[in-house]
Amino acid sequence: MNFTINLPLQMECTLFFQENPYMFETLDGIALRLGRKREDIDPVVKQLVSNSLLEKIGDGDQAIYRYIQPDTSSGLV
């Protein structure tokens, strides 16, 4: 995980998706639900996508983000 980008907000966002694993939201939607600004959330969400914690579906403002559930079947977790 890249720790260079707003770590507390990364944790907040990760926890939010972990606790609500079937959340499907746009960037604006995530910002609204977390009570944060879009410009602060944007780089954090991009980071979580590159870390394979979130999946991005679609493009542009209407792109949706969803949580990728960890694979617990391999027995490694």
Next chain:
Amino acid sequence: MNSCTASGIEGLDFVISGGFPTGSTVLVEGLPGTGKTILGMQFLYHGAVDHNEPGIFITFEEFPDQLYAELLAFGWDLKALERANMLRVICISPEILIEQMEQPNGLFENIVNEIGCKRIVIDSVSLFQFASNDLKESRNTLYKLRNILRKLKLTSLLIQESNSSEQSEVPFVNYLVDGVVRLSLKTHLNEYRKRTLEVLKMRGCKITEGEHIYRINEQGIHLVPALSMIEDKTAMQLQSFGSTGIAKLDELLTGGIPKGSCFMLDTNSKANYRYIIASVIVTRLLKGDHVALLLSSLVDLYDLKYLCQLFGLDLDDYVKSGHVIFIEHYERQRPPGYESSTIHAGNMTNQEFKNTINEKLGYASSHRNESGDEWFLYYDLNTIVSQRGKEFVIKYFAEEVSKISSAGMSMLALSNFTEIGYETASFLERTSHGVIKTWVDGSYQYLQVLKSPQGNMSSPFLVENIMTKPFIRLV
């Protein structure tokens, strides 16, 4: 939509004859705090656990983690159901949901297919209406939503928030859906609040009309259907019913007047009760029962003979065979041959009256035991009140009910509760096993079962005149 999908609430399934029609879209509307979300989740939880039917709960505003925690209080482990692929609690915005529903092989279809979804709850569709200022656009969105749910054959509950208890106009969505269930909170006994559920619409389903009280307890929503009382097992032990001759009334009483029970017919001055009485008496005589009739001032033996004739029964035959006894308080003309079957009670003191009836009914009781014949009694209580006074009726009626019950006979007593006064009426109502009320209000006559040993009550039925016997029909 022939099959039913159980709602997860036993009382509600009773009210809608088994459950929501499978594949239907049902609106659940109510003010905040009425338990709409609980009802929705109860529907999904029991669908998954009891019927192996996976479900989806879509929430637009509440976060799933809050729902997981809150609904655990009812013992519903939603996370465990999600792990078992029996449930998905999806948090999404209304616009994205519609967008994804429209897309072939979009997120929505994928999730439905992934878990083999059969049930869905959307909490709440009010947001579709708020999302757009354009009425046409929000109507189209809801119409599309309903069509997609129908296409996927999902039994769907759409939760709708009400803003006030009295809606001035019916929302558009109410016309679109197959059913509407309304949850309300009302003042009860001045200091309390009661929660009521009413099914306003349910296409393809016979519903029990009325407002049904429900409670939210540790297992979720528990609904007690209205017009249900506790069965009187003491009056039902003989498990034998005497038909009233009126099909709908028999249906309401699950067969008719139970053997060993006493029913009261409370009528107001305008109501026509003669066909009801005649139907009951004729049906008993045709069945082969013995009947004792205490006549009123308004119906003499000629009237009775004529009424029986209308019902296709020649009363003369039953007089001759000794199947019928008349108790007469008035000096009136009677048809030839009826004298030997008539007890003249007009000049009797109260004690003499009691003794005579005791003797006759004692005869009836022992006669019944010897021959296996059944006895049915019809009393005009207003006549006894006017001839012998209220005090006598109160004491006498309680004794009669007791004797009749223990002898396994049955009785129908006619009375006008308004005429005899509140106190006496309350006593008679309490003493009787069953109470049927008929009254005229405006241009219509109504009939309602208020009490029965079967535990059944009914809503008021319209009494319609028909040309063939029994000459009335309950609608």
